[in-house]
Amino acid sequence: MEKVSVKVCLGTTCFVMGSANLQELIDIVPAKYGDKVDVSGVPCLGLCSVDWEFSKAPYVKVNNEVIKEATVEKVLSEIDKQLAK
Ligand code: FES
Structure with a gap:
């Protein structure tokens, strides 16, 4: 199965708009999904x-899906949706 790729935008706009909070994904995702997801x-x-x-903003990309106002x-x-495909 292809890995799901997660890209958390840390550019200035997204950072100011809250992507700092999303940095915890960088810890949570590997703990939850192991090597099925690259973040x-x-x-x-x-x-x-x-x-x-x-x-x-903030934006996160999960594969080709853009998530706006990401949380x-x-x-x-x-x-989960991408893994279920
Ligand atoms: S700072 Fe430009 S898309 Fe995130």
């Missing part, structure tokens, strides 16, 4: 400028 912090995903007017709960439930 990493990445620089600006380029989404904040596209969507700036309605900025929905730990939203990210974990998307990971």
Whole structure:
């Protein structure tokens, strides 16, 4: 099975909008899913400028799904969805 990839945006906009809280995913995800999921912090995903007017930062990408206004709960439930595919 392909690994699910999780990219937590740590760019300035997302960081200011709360991705600092999402950094705990970097500990939680490997503890919960082991090597089925790869999680990493990445620089600006380029989404904040596209969507700036309605900025929905922080953004997290789970495979190709973009999660807006990401929270730990939203990210974990998307990971479960991707793993169930
Ligand atoms: S800072 Fe996160 S998408 Fe730009």
